[in-house]
Amino acid sequence: MQKTRYYSRKLWVWVMLMGLLAFAAIGVSQLVEMFISDELAKSLGGGSADRLLNIIASAMLSVTIFSITVMVSVYQSSSTQWTPRIHRLIMLDRTTQNTLAVFIGAYVYSLLGILLRELGIYTDDHAFVLFWMTVLVLIVIVVSLVRWVLHLQGFGQLIDITRQIEDTTRDQFKERLSQPCLGARPFVDDRPDNTRAISSWESGYIQHIYPEAMNAAAKEHNVDLYLADNIGSFVFLDAPILHVHQRGDDLDWDSLCEQVRVSLIIGDLRTYDQDPRFGLIVMGEVGSKAMSPGVNDPGTAIDVITRIGRILSYYKDETEVTPEEVLEHFYVRPLDPADLLRDGFGALSRDAASTLEVQQRLQQTLSGLMQHPDKGLSAAAKDFAVKELERATQALVFEPDREALRASAHKAVGGD
Incomplete structure (x- = not known):
């Protein structure tokens, strides 16, 4: 679940999903076309769909470049005027990500439509569904444009940035407190004496922990895991990052260390x-x-x-x-x-x-x-x-x- 949410905040994930959706829209329009009567299919010529596809192809490329330019300008001005740490928060802005994904997805859809028309897969007598599917794509584009324009009215302004930081921090704060200590037991007393340390495999910040996976690994190997530092702490190479209290006699140390490395992310920057x-x-x-x-x-x-x-x-x-x-x-x-x-x-x-x-x-x-x-x-x-x-x-x-x-x-x- 946490891995899904982690990747859902990446811009490239949304762009890829919209691109796949463009392929799916073309495929669905072909399937629906099979159930359309010849009389209805011939009521609209292929030229109508061609004009709409050409408009989308030319417009989306320009709009996407413009949107990216705006994003880069906001990133640079915010980083220079306030703090570079804001840059990564603005990159997680959901409205911006969705808008760019829609624009790129619409561009991919139009290119596929034009390509299929040129290959003769969509003939003039079977472009009825393609036309109306393109109209639907245009509606989605218009809605996204309106949302984007409204969003740009405050995008990058100080009041918008501070509100965005507050909302993100408050949400993370509430989430942390809804699952105290990430759902683990609180580490308040000294750890047991007979523990063995798992050393950090690289220098960097503790960015993310998958507590369920960590607990499952500890349960599988019959041990208790004590996190030496909290999320956001900087750890040096070979410094203790986890302390292992062994309950049983047999322990596959290499397997445990490998599972821990998968469940704990270390990076060069702190994240929200x-x-x-x-x-x-x-x-x-x-x-x-x-x-x-x-x-x-x-x-x-x-x-x-x-x-x-x-x-x-x-x-x-x-x-x-x-x-x-x-x-x-x-x-x-x-x-x-x-x-x-x-x-x-x-x-x-x-x-x-x-x-x-x-x-x-x-x-x-x-x-x-x-x-x-x-x-x-x-x-x-x-x-x-x-x-x-x-x-x-x-x-x-x-x-x-x-x-x-x-x-x-x-x-x-x-x-x-």
């Missing part, structure tokens, strides 16, 4: 999938870049702080939530609320230490998180607020600004 912390980092980078001298946009930093606060409000202690089906042989470390706060607010609060309005909003947001029912997040928010208050009071040079921040922070830290 299964990694809500990465989304928080990217959100914080946007706010941090907004506070750079070249941008100087406190409003964006304030907006980012609010969005991060909304995301963190969904936090639940993974050790206190029991998933519907626990993977008994696999252990994963739960998310640490202190890490989440540092990922989201760390760089932003440091770069905006001398900006009163941003620091006040940060204290207000942390104050709200202090009221969270989870004691771990509440305590972590209070500690973070105290540290950031000290940093900001040292950075602010105007005494009335320091007094204003102390006044707002006094309420945020509960009078301590």
Whole structure:
């Protein structure tokens, strides 16, 4: 299931599916043509279908090139203006992927139709179904064009980008908390003493884990697997990545290692999938870049702080939530609320230490998180607020600004 979702986010997968759909549409039109009466089949000449196919073939090539140009421009401007990590999120935009896939699929359909007409497979007396199938393709193209134009009105704009990051991070955050520790047992205590480490087979970030496959491998070999680092962590070559606690006497170590390598993906870049912390980092980078001298946009930093606060409000202690089906042989470390706060607010609060309005909003947001029912997040928010208050009071040079921040922070830290 997770592998299916992983590949469903790839642009080339959607393009390939639309291309196959174009082949299927041509094949279906041929089959339907067999059931059309001669009188009805001859009611439309082949020239009508030829004109439509030529229009699609010429238009789709131009529209596809234009759309790709727009995508590249948005990627470059967003990466330059805000953070390069946004680039990969925009690439996952479903509307963009669907639109490009439809355009390329329609182009393939028109080329196939023209080719079959030239080969004489579709004669003038048997082009009735081809004509109406082409009309249906045109309708799909028009609908996709309208959606694409509406999408371009906000595509690549800052408000659209921050909303997209927030939505993606929130979805990953909710998904992670709906299956605490990826459905595995929480790894909170020290691992057993008699464990054997599986070393990393390459240097890179832990991008994706298939927990069901990992648990199945552990069950097959009668072992328990302890994930040394969480998703998004960087591991070095030959560093311990999993600790194996052997339950039985016999163990096929090579087979276990091979199954683990298939179930754990290591890459050179962090991804948003299964990694809500990465989304928080990217959100914080946007706010941090907004506070750079070249941008100087406190409003964006304030907006980012609010969005991060909304995301963190969904936090639940993974050790206190029991998933519907626990993977008994696999252990994963739960998310640490202190890490989440540092990922989201760390760089932003440091770069905006001398900006009163941003620091006040940060204290207000942390104050709200202090009221969270989870004691771990509440305590972590209070500690973070105290540290950031000290940093900001040292950075602010105007005494009335320091007094204003102390006044707002006094309420945020509960009078301590």
